[in-house]
Amino acid sequence: MSSYLEANARQRIHQLLDAGSFEEFLPPSARIVSPHLAQLDTPASFDDGVVIGSGRFIGKSVLAASQEGGFMGGAVGEVHGAKLVGLLKRAVIDQVDAVILLLETGGVRLHEANAGLIAVSEVMRAVLDTRAANIPVIVLVGGANGCFGGMGIVACCANAILMSEEARLAMSGPEVIETTHGVEEFDSRDRALVWRTTGGKHRYLLGDCDAVLPDDINAFRKAAAETLACYQQNSAVLTLDELEAEHAMLSKRLNDFGKLSEPMDIWTRLGIAEPASLPMLEADAFMQQAAGFRAGER
Template identity: 50%
Template sequence: MSTTPLQPLTAPATVTSWYEASARTRTRLLLDPGSFVEFIGPEKREVSPHLKVFDLPEQFDDGIVVGCGSLGGAKVLIAAQEGRFMGGAFGEVHGAKLTGLLRGARDIGSMPVLILFDTGGVRLQEANAGELAIAEIMRAVIEARCAGVKVVGLIGGRSGCYGGGGLIAACCSSLAVSEQGRIAVSGPEVIETNRGTEEFDSRDRALVWRTMGGKHRRLLGAADAFVDDTVQAFRDAALALLGEAGGFGLEILTKEQARLEARLRDFGTCADALDIWSAMGISHADAVSSLPADEFITLADAFGRISHDAR
C-alpha cells in the first residue's frame, strides 16, 4: 500500500498542480482569497440542450466557470474551462458563457480578462453550434482588445488547448504556458487519422510534447511566458502579463506577419522541433525536453523568440 500522504483539499497555490486541479480549484487559488463571484452559477442549471439527444450526461455549468474577482487587488473577469467534462469541448452554452463574458469586458472597457484554457476543441455532438461559438468568441476577443481590454490566456490543463481553443488563444493579448500546456489547431490523433503515422505518430509521446508542448511554444514565441506546473506560478505569470500586455491595432498585425514570415524562412525546412532548436543555436537540443522548469526558463530567456503579440 502506498504511504504517500494525500494532498489536503485546502492545499495552497504554491503546491497545487495546475494540471491536476479542477477549473474551480484553479479559479479559487488563482484569484485573491474570497474574491470570486460566479456568473450563471450551478443553481441556474444552464446545461446543454443537445446532449440528451445523444444520451450523454450533462454538467450543471456546461464545462466552463465564468465570473469576476480580483488579482493582486485589481478587478478581473475570468473564465475557466473544465477539461474533465467532455474534454473541455465547446458547445452552445459553454461558448455562449465565454462570449457573454468577453462582450461584457468590451462594454466595461477597464477590466482585463483571464481565460483558463483546457479544451480539446468543439464537441462533435454540437458541431454547428460549437463552430459558431468559436467564431463568436474570436470576434469578441478582438472587439474587447480593440476597446483596450487585455485578454490573457493560461494554458496547462489535461486537455491542452486544441482546435478552436488554439485559434482563440492565438487572438489573446498574451499567453502563459506550462510544459503540459499543449497548443495546436489539430490534435495528434486528428493528424494521424488524416495523414497517417508517417506524418505524425500520435502514440509517440515525446514527439507530441516537443511539437505541441509548452517548451516548444515558448521558444517559438507562440507563448509569452513559461511557468512551472503550480497555480502560484500561473498567478505570478498572470500578474506580470497583465502589466506588460499592450494594445491592439495595425502595428501589431504587421509585426505578426513579419514574425511568421521569419519563422517560415528560418525553420521551413526543419522536420522536427529538435531541428528548430538546433537552428536557434541551442547546443544539446535533445536535452531541452528534460530540463526542469527553472533551467528551461533561463534557456528560453536567452534563445526564445519575441512574440510581438504574434502566435
Template identity: 70%
Template sequence: MNSYLEANARERLRALFDAGSFKEFVAPAERVVSPHLAQLNAPAAFDDGVAVGSATLDGQAVYTAAQEGGFMGGAVGEVHGAKLVGLLRRAVRERVGAVVLLLETGGVRLHEANAGLIAVSEVMRAVLDTRAAGIPVVVLIGGSNGAFGGMGIVSRCANVVVMSEEGRLAMSGPEVIETASGVEEFDSRDRALVWRTTGGKHRYLLGDCQMIVADDVAAFRLAAIDAIASCAAAPVELTLEAMEREQLLLSERLERFGDMADPLAIWAALGMAEPNKLPMLEAEAFVSAAAPHRLGVN
C-alpha cells in the first residue's frame, strides 16, 4: 500500500499506524447505522461511513477516525457525527497523546438534513474542546473527495492540517459554487482550475495547511508523527489572541487577493517564480520553493 489517495479508510488505518495497533470502538458487528437512510430507501453502511478507535503512532497512544469516501462521499449524518464527537470526548477524558482525523468528505449528508448539520456543529465544538484540553488534533487530507462543507471548517479548527497535492480543502465544492453563481464564476469541469483553487499546494501557500506531502501513506505517517511532536514542543493555545491573529490573516488575504480570479495570479503576487510550473513540482521541490513565500509564515 503506497498511494493514500487510492486506499480506502480501513486500508489507511492499517498502513498509517503501528502494525496491528488500531482497535475499533464501535465494531462493524454492532451494526450501528443511520436511523434515517432506511426510511428514504437509501443504502446504509455497517459503520455509517466512519471508523473510530485507538491506535499507536510511533509508539504513542492516539485516538483516530477515518472517513470512508466510498460511502456517500464520506458525508456526515447523525450517527457518523456522533461517532466523531464520542471519539473526541473520550480523548479528553482519557488524556491521550493526540487525535488524528483522516478526513475525506463532501460535508453534511443531505439525506439527513438538520441532523447532519447539528452533527457537524457538534464535531466542531468537540475539536475545539479537545484542543482547549491541551490535546492536539491533527487532520490528514488526501482522499479523492477532499474535505468540504462543514468538515472543511472542522479541518481548520485543528492544530495542524496535513495535505497532499491531490487532497482538496474548501467550504463550498466546485459544483456547489457553479450551481449557485454560474459557470462564469467557477467552472467545475475545469479540473486544473479546481485543483489550483482547492488543492494542497494552494492551501499550503495561503497558510490553510501546515504541511504538504507526497501521495504516499508513509509520507502521511511521518508528517503526522512530526505534527504531534511539533504540537508538544510548541503548543498553540486556543485563545482570543490566537483567533484575532487568524482573523488578521484572513483580512490580509481578502485585501490582497480578493479581486484575483485564478490562483496563478495569487501565486505570482506572493512572489513565486514561474507560478504556472508549480502544479508540476513534486512535493519536496514545491515545499522548498514555497517556503519563503507562504502567507502568514514569514
C-alpha cells in the first residue's frame, strides 16, 4: 500500500522505516490498556491507539511512533500519552539520530479528561527535552483525522512538520469551533472551507509546516530523509533567538492577516495571482507555485 491516507498506523511505520528494521515496544500482546475506558464500559485497544518502537531510517538509528486514527480518532489518554513520553525519554538516553512522529489525532481523549490533558502536556515537555539533547523531532501528518487539539501544539513543538494536501492541522477542530461559536463563525459541513483553513496548503503558506506532499508513503519517506539530512549539519536545539524570531513572525502574521477570515484573501495578500487555482493543484505543482510566497518569506 502506497497511500499514506489509507494505511493504518502499523502499515505506515513499517513502510516508512527501513525494511524489516522496526521493533515495536509494548505491542498488543503486552495488553497495556487504558484503566479508564473499562470503568466507562468503553472498548479498549491492546496498544491504546499508538504504535511505538525503534528502527532504522535511511540507515540512521531512530525511534518512531504512529497514532491509529481508527481507534477513538487517535485521541490521547493516559497510557497513550505515557507511551509517547517514554519513547521520547528513551531517545535522549539512547542518543538516537532522530524521533519520527506519525500523528493522526483529534487531541485529548475526553473519556479520560484530566489524565489526557496531563499526558499531552508531558508529551510537549518531552519533545522539547528531546530537542534540547540535539535530537531532531520530525512530525508527519497525512491521516484522515488530521492533527488537532493538544497534539496540534505538540506538532508545532517539533523541528519540522511534513503534511499531505489531505492532512489538516489546527488547535480546535471545525466541529468544536462550530459548537462553541455557531455555524456563522465556521460551518464544519463546508469541507472546502475546512481544508482551505486547516489543510496542508494553507498551513504551508502561513509557515506552519515545511512541505506539502503527495498522498504517498514514499513521498513522506523522501521528505523526512531530506529533513533529517539537514539536521545532520544543523542543531536541532530550540534557541532563544529562534523563539523570539517565531514570536515576531506570528505578530507580523496577526497584523497582516488578523482581520481576514477567508484563506483565499490571505493568499491574495501574500501576492498569489490566482488563489482560486491553488486547491485544485497537485502537491508538487502547488509547491512550485507557492515558492517565495510563504508568510515571513516576502
